[in-house]
Amino acid sequence: xxxxxxxxxxxxxxxxxxxxxxxxxxxxxxxxxxxxxxxxxxxxxxxxxxxxxxxxxxxxxxxxxxxxxxxxxxxxxxxxxxxxxxxxxxxxxxxxxxxxxxxxxxxxxxxxxxxx
Numbered sequence: 001x002x003x004x005x006x007x008x009x010x011x012x013x014x015x016x017x018x019x020x021x022x023x024x025x026x027x028x029x030x031x032x033x034x035x036x037x038x039x040x041x042x043x044x045x046x047x048x049x050x051x052x053x054x055x056x057x058x059x060x061x062x063x064x065x066x067x068x069x070x071x072x073x074x075x076x077x078x079x080x081x082x083x084x085x086x087x088x089x090x091x092x093x094x095x096x097x098x099x100x101x102x103x104x105x106x107x108x109x110x111x112x113x114x115x116x
Contacts (some may be wrong), residue, residue, distance in 0.1 A: 002026040002105045004096050008053050009110030016086050020110055022079040022096030030054075030074040033100035038092035038112075046092070049081065064090075070106045086114045 008020040018034070035050040049070040051058045058070050069082040079096050091114050097103035 001072040002098070004098065004105055004107035006094065006096055006107045006110035009094065009112050011113045011115065012086055013116055014114055015086055016114070017082070017084045018086065018112060020083070020096075022081075022093055022107055023111050024077045024079065024098075027098070027105075029072075029077040030033070032098050034070075034072060034079045035068060035097045035100055035103055036079075036094060037097060037103075038090075038094045039109075040092040043092075048094070051079075052100070083112070086112070088114050 003025045005023045006020060010017060010018060012018055014073050030053055033050060033052050037045055037047040038048050047061060048064060049060045049068060051070045051072060055072045060068060067085045071080045091107040093111050095109045096107045098105040
């Protein structure tokens, strides 16, 4: 069974940092591109970042460039999203997904709340 389990969400003040993790199981993690998306309350799904299988090709939403870093550890079957200088507009449920153009498996989501 394919499983993606996020962790690391929480409450942080503006300017703070969090690191999300996405633990993958049930498939060969290193064979798949991976993606982070987010959804704020009352808004649609927003793509945040993705990476290729090796982690060498990464892409970012313009508003998070320079603040967020996607990475992966294929030996640990884990995807990461390091988020620095968080702002209130980053508040959302963050979700990891398998794939890059077609997302075919999803985690349960991790809440990130940025507030003073």
